[in-house]
Amino acid sequence: MTIGGAATERPGEVWSQxxxxxxxxxxxxxxxxDDLVRVMTPVLWHVVRAYRLSNEVAEDVVQTTxxxxxxxxxxxxxAAAVGGWLTTTxxxxxxxxxxxxxxxxxxxxxxxxxxxxxEESPETExxxxxxxxxLWDAVEKLSERCQALLRIVAFEHRPDYSTIAANLGxxxxxxxxxxxxxxxxxxxxxxxxxxxxxx
Amino acid sequence: xxxxxxxxxDSIFAGIRAYWDLHDPVxxxxxxxxxxxxxxxxxxxxxxxxxxxxxLLVERTEELAGARGGSATAYTLRFAHDGVDLxxxxxxxxxxxxxxxxxxxxxxxxxxxxxxxxxxxSDAAAIDIxxxxxxxxxxxxxxxxxxxxxxxxxxxSFMTPAFEI
Numbered sequence: 001m002t003i004g005g006a007a008t009e010r011p012g013e014v015w016s017q018x019x020x021x022x023x024x025x026x027x028x029x030x031x032x033x034d035d036l037v038r039v040m041t042p043v044l045w046h047v048v049r050a051y052r053l054s055n056e057v058a059e060d061v062v063q064t065t066x067x068x069x070x071x072x073x074x075x076x077x078x079a080a081a082v083g084g085w086l087t088t089t090x091x092x093x094x095x096x097x098x099x100x101x102x103x104x105x106x107x108x109x110x111x112x113x114x115x116x117x118x119e120e121s122p123e124t125e126x127x128x129x130x131x132x133x134x135l136w137d138a139v140e141k142l143s144e145r146c147q148a149l150l151r152i153v154a155f156e157h158r159p160d161y162s163t164i165a166a167n168l169g170x171x172x173x174x175x176x177x178x179x180x181x182x183x184x185x186x187x188x189x190x191x192x193x194x195x196x197x198x199x
Numbered sequence: 200x201x202x203x204x205x206x207x208x209d210s211i212f213a214g215i216r217a218y219w220d221l222h223d224p225v226x227x228x229x230x231x232x233x234x235x236x237x238x239x240x241x242x243x244x245x246x247x248x249x250x251x252x253x254x255l256l257v258e259r260t261e262e263l264a265g266a267r268g269g270s271a272t273a274y275t276l277r278f279a280h281d282g283v284d285l286x287x288x289x290x291x292x293x294x295x296x297x298x299x300x301x302x303x304x305x306x307x308x309x310x311x312x313x314x315x316x317x318x319x320x321s322d323a324a325a326i327d328i329x330x331x332x333x334x335x336x337x338x339x340x341x342x343x344x345x346x347x348x349x350x351x352x353x354x355x356s357f358m359t360p361a362f363e364i
Contacts (some may be wrong), residue, residue, distance in 0.1 A: 036237075070253075181345060
């Protein structure tokens with residue numbers, strides 16, 4: 001089994017596949033819309049779920065994003081912009097729905113319980129590798145706000161910090177530094193963690 | 200203790216993507232359903248051209264808050280397009296469901312209920328609504344529905360995305 005799948009590909013590659021599919025679709029190739037949806041839906045899922053929406057609501061937001069794209073395709077003049085258009089639309093929609101349904105946006109670090117260690121399935125064991133092991137443990141120790149921010153940034157391609165800032169309820173000026181702080185914290189957690197379990 | 204991998208931003212972000220891909224994976228059928236919804240929306244645009252506009256789902260509220268993982272007994276959907284809001288309260292009645300709907304602002308409009316069948320979408324009911332903007336659809340069997348709103352003054356019709364009851 002591989003860790004791969006569309007979601008773990010580098011955003012730049014995903015974005016260019018999306019641009020190519022969008023170009024073919026607007027040129028009249030109806031099947032290319034399927035390709036576009038297949039390539040970008042995993043990215044949209046991860047971006048939307050960073051807003052703590054339930055599975056069901058997150059799926060609705062992803063679907064709404066695709067309907068918006070179909071309706072607005074004339075508004076997207078550069079095929080290369082389609083990835084950014086989709087993630088931005090999905091984030092705005094996720095933010096709006098999260099507010100409307102009263103589901104929290106990760107804002108206060110203190111109120112957020114840390115993830116409990118999970119029981120690992122054999123499948124998980126196979127997938128995990130040395131470095132990743134430590135990186136994943138470190139991700140779990142981050143505050144939920146840092147987890148959400150880094151999740152979005154990891155799946156985005158050249159994220160637009162001003163809309164992410166507004167979405168996550170952070171001041172615009174703080175998003176770059178916050179991203180930097182979250183990354184530094186993650187690095188520190190990776191480096192600091194002694195291999196106490198001895199495996 | 201093994202050697203640490205090189206911690207470039209890129210490798211960290213790749214690891215974060217792999218983490219989320221495993222811990223909160225994309226639901227199995229989401230891509231297929233999104234492809235279906237997008238293709239349907241696109242075919243509607245091709246088929247009916249500018250005679251019909253798609254409404255967007257802008258809000259979904261479940262009434263049994265806190266029933267994590269459980270199914271709510273009722274939920275509200277709000278669709279909007281171009282200044283028209285359509286609110287639907289979907290509630291269970293035994294094996295069937297009912298929909299209470301409001302069109303805001305109220306205007307003379309016909310609501311056509313379409314149901315997905317093996318051979319595509321077919322009209323299941325049509326209701327004229329008047330000054331109150333309210334309508335009700337009792338005793339609906341489970342399935343995929345969508346509603347088409349046809350203003351009686353002949354202006355552009357609206358259609359909701361498909362939703363499941």
